[in-house]
Amino acid sequence: MNNPLPGLPLIESPLFPAMVSQLDLTSDEARVGLELYYRGYAVFDFPDGELEQRIDRIKASLGPRYGVDFDDPGSDKTAGERRLQDAWRFDADVHAIASNSVVIDLLSRLYGRKAFPFQTLNFPVGTQQSAHSDMVHFSSQPEKFMCGVWLAMEDIAADAGPLFYYPGSHRWPVMSNALIGRRGSGASLASAQDPFAEAWAALCAAHEAQAETFLAKKGQALIWSANLLHGGSPQIDSTLSRWSQVTHYYFDDCLYYTPAFSDETIGALDLREITAICDGRPRPNTYLGEHISAASARPGRSGGTGRSLIPRRLLRQLFGKSG
Ligand SMILES: O=C(O)CCC(=O)C(=O)O
Ligand SMILES: [Fe+2]
Numbered sequence: 001m002n003n004p005l006p007g008l009p010l011i012e013s014p015l016f017p018a019m020v021s022q023l024d025l026t027s028d029e030a031r032v033g034l035e036l037y038y039r040g041y042a043v044f045d046f047p048d049g050e051l052e053q054r055i056d057r058i059k060a061s062l063g064p065r066y067g068v069d070f071d072d073p074g075s076d077k078t079a080g081e082r083r084l085q086d087a088w089r090f091d092a093d094v095h096a097i098a099s100n101s102v103v104i105d106l107l108s109r110l111y112g113r114k115a116f117p118f119q120t121l122n123f124p125v126g127t128q129q130s131a132h133s134d135m136v137h138f139s140s141q142p143e144k145f146m147c148g149v150w151l152a153m154e155d156i157a158a159d160a161g162p163l164f165y166y167p168g169s170h171r172w173p174v175m176s177n178a179l180i181g182r183r184g185s186g187a188s189l190a191s192a193q194d195p196f197a198e199a200w201a202a203l204c205a206a207h208e209a210q211a212e213t214f215l216a217k218k219g220q221a222l223i224w225s226a227n228l229l230h231g232g233s234p235q236i237d238s239t240l241s242r243w244s245q246v247t248h249y250y251f252d253d254c255l256y257y258t259p260a261f262s263d264e265t266i267g268a269l270d271l272r273e274i275t276a277i278c279d280g281r282p283r284p285n286t287y288l289g290e291h292i293s294a295a296s297a298r299p300g301r302s303g304g305t306g307r308s309l310i311p312r313r314l315l316r317q318l319f320g321k322s323g
Contacts, residue, residue: 001019001022003015009144009225012225029109033110040171040227041170041223046103046220052219057093058093067081076239077125077240077241082123082126083122086119087120097151097245098245099278104278107249108251114251116249118274119248120248121248122243125160127232131164131211131231136193137192137193138258140250141257144227146249148246148249150245151245151247153243156216156242159240161233162242163214163232166209166210170227172229173203175200176264177259180198184262184263189260196260256272257270258270
């Protein structure tokens with residue numbers, strides 16, 4: 001299939017509706033693709049015959065780490081840790097969910113590049129996160145080669161702080177430091193989302209956007225595209241749990257970086273060092289197949305990211321700057 005815009009994920013491309021019939025998708029896969037294209041999210045049944053057992057094992061193995069008595073129906077489930085990052089490193093079932101080959105294959109065909117999981121988050125309760133796009137945390141060049149897959153590990157009650165999102169918000173301007181007039185490179189932040197909150201709220205108001213909540217059934221999953229505004233509703237009943245796993249995916253042959261600490265306009269990218277969960281191997285930052293490395297580690301921040309000094313030749317290719 002000829003695609004004259006390979007720098008856009010297929011499901012983000014204006015050409016997608018015309019191309020969808022050539023992509024060798026089942027009717028349900030085409031539905032997922034078109035929902036991602038039009039709405040920025042899509043719901044599907046998680047394709048894993050062992051899912052029930054995995055969920056039981058994950059609750060048993062991760063449960064004690066949150067410091068909450070999940071067996072007591074009256075206990076406050078929100079009193080302890082609210083999330084566990086990268087449990088795939090030690091939990092085989094978290095790893096298996098993140099590495100589900102049917103999901104990886106579907107994402108790869110819908111985006112036009114090979115997908116790989118790079119981060120997991122396991123939540124026993126609602127996150128109560130305000131509306132945000134994950135793109136300020138993890139983005140790519142070319143942009144939008146990133147998505148999240150949120151899996152319900154139990155039926156989610158309305159009072160348990162369900163996931164919410166703004167359908168169509170994936171088409172709003174991509175949030176960046178340039179957009180809000182803030183210098184990001186060299187900055188430190190308690191939360192990467194904080195500087196952007198006012199701008200997101202203004203966009204919601206301007207669009208008179210109505211949030212939808214995902215009252216998921218156990219085993220249902222939702223893909224959100226890179227720029228979809230989403231968050232966690234307030235958890236009204238703190239005795240409820242809200243077991244869920246988010247896996248974040250990137251796609252091959254991109255630069256992977258943190259926009260909150262970058263200024264794309266001047267080529268200052270806070271590059272990430274990414275490992276693919278599915279095979280445990282690094283995915284170097286590449287542009288059109290050429291390897292780009294972070295020149296120096298950033299002092300004062302943990303997490304192994306580094307500020308990049310990108311070769312001038314590449315800067316010109318990336319941003320058209322004369323350097
Ligand atoms: O589960 C939620 O409430 C939101 C999680 C989220 O925003 C994320 O993992 O990116
Ligand atoms: Fe998020």
